[in-house]
Amino acid sequence: MxxxxxxxxxxxxxxxxxxxxxxxxxxxxxxxxxxxxxxxxxxxxxxxxxxxxxxxxxxxxxxxxxxxxxxxxxxxxxxxxxxxxxxxxxxxxxxxxxxxxxxxxxxxxxxxxxxxxxxxxxxxxxxxLGIEPLGVGFTTEWLWENLRIRKRQMKALLLDQTFLAGLGNIYADEVLWRAKIHPLKLSNTVSSTKTKALHEAIGTILTDAIAANGTTIRDFTFQDEQTGGFNNELQVFQKEDSACPRCSTTIRKIRAVGRGTHICPRCQRQ
DNA sequence: AAGTAGACTTGTCCCC
DNA sequence: CGTTGACAAGTCTACT
The missing domain is CATH 3.20.190.10 (MutM-like, N-terminal)
Known part of the structure; x- marks a missing residue:
């Protein structure tokens, strides 16, 4: 869960x-x-x-x-x-x-x-634990400065709980797709435009997912077996072989940071 | 500093 | 087909 x-x-x-x-x-x-x-x-x-x-x-x-x-x-x-x-x-x-x-x-x-x-x-x-992605301190400026001083693969950084506390494999893939960032892109090479897009994506996707009571892939339930409703709003996670909602290119599943990772090869160039 | 592999643990799927 | 084995929403440690 x-x-x-x-x-x-x-x-x-x-x-x-x-x-x-x-x-x-x-x-x-x-x-x-x-x-x-x-x-x-x-x-x-x-x-x-x-x-x-x-x-x-x-x-x-x-x-x-x-x-x-x-x-x-x-x-x-x-x-x-x-x-x-x-x-x-x-x-x-x-x-x-x-x-x-x-x-x-x-x-x-x-x-x-x-x-x-x-x-x-x-x-x-x-x-x-790192910064709270829905907290007041998590600003575009904070993200920009902290991407620049590191040289990490973007997906690894987003999953690192000592950096940012709360993202896991589902939402890391979703926010990177929304911001059009390749998961293996090095953090210090992400443009300011895409950094801003990433900040927006994290806030929007997490807020929307909370409003939908989360995502149920298999086991997640709360309060008498209720399941999350964000499944319907996932754009790339577990969507391999289907069309990118933005450009219709086939979504691919690759390996990043040892994790199954879903990307649009056209929207997310390395 | 940053990357990978293995460990923990058990259920699912037959893909990889 | 599944008597195999890889993989899964996570994270820690050991090692390079």
Missing amino acids: PELPEVETVVRSLRPQLIGRTILVFEPIWPKVIEAVLLDDFTAAVEGQKIKDVTRRGKFILLHLDSVHLAVHLRMTGTLFITRKPVTDFQHITAVFHISAGEKLFFRDTRKFGRIYLYRDLEVLDRK
């Missing part, structure tokens, strides 16, 4: 249901879901704590408790959801938070890549 719009969709869905609730019992179905902290310490730190707010930073879902913060990363197949319905298939449930009012917050993750982190201080996480 995983990129910024999907995480934002989950946060918006969970926030009103979680704020003010208390975590009564933490049940680690698959204990490795807890990262970098002993299970007993984790349990002691969260049980009895009230959830004060639910926010997002990059692709992390943040649960702000009374005295600690939980950061949930869904990685590729994770889903975090509340349900009162009895869950009988625990095959892929990695953790359950029993919360007040008889509710349960489930973490289900088929591939078990997703993790829950415990932070006393959010600055530790903040230092590992």
Whole structure:
């Protein structure tokens, strides 16, 4: 599930249901879901704590408790959801938070890549993550300066969470196509015109994707199995062998940064 | 500094 | 066809 719009969709869905609730019992179905902290310490730190707010930073879902913060990363197949319905298939449930009012917050993750982190201080996480693409500091000028001082392949840079926090494989391909930039183009050689187009593309596409509740390729769901609606608005991702919506050239799938990458060979020259 | 490969893990597809 | 094996929405580490 995983990129910024999907995480934002989950946060918006969970926030009103979680704020003010208390975590009564933490049940680690698959204990490795807890990262970098002993299970007993984790349990002691969260049980009895009230959830004060639910926010997002990059692709992390943040649960702000009374005295600690939980950061949930869904990685590729994770889903975090509340349900009162009895869950009988625990095959892929990695953790359950029993919360007040008889509710349960489930973490289900088929591939078990997703993790829950415990932070006393959010600055530790903040230092590992780059700028928020929908934040006020992310301006065309910021992007221009930061592309110039690096010499990275554009797709690698957009996927680098320490540079820009929130884009993944789907939206990286979409924004590069919209801005007509080849994924292997070196960042310090991108023109100011295309930098401006890229900045616009990132803002527009992420905003539109959030408005559509994200993109569901396979596993992404939120709030009682609802799926994202941005699939219908994808222009190049998984569109190989079909026509570019802009110039009708056949979309190709190439390899970039070790990832399947979709481009229009005509719109996106290297 | 920046690139690649491997690791983690399990389901899908039969393409690559 | 799928008893194989590559690939998948992500990210970390080791190595060059």
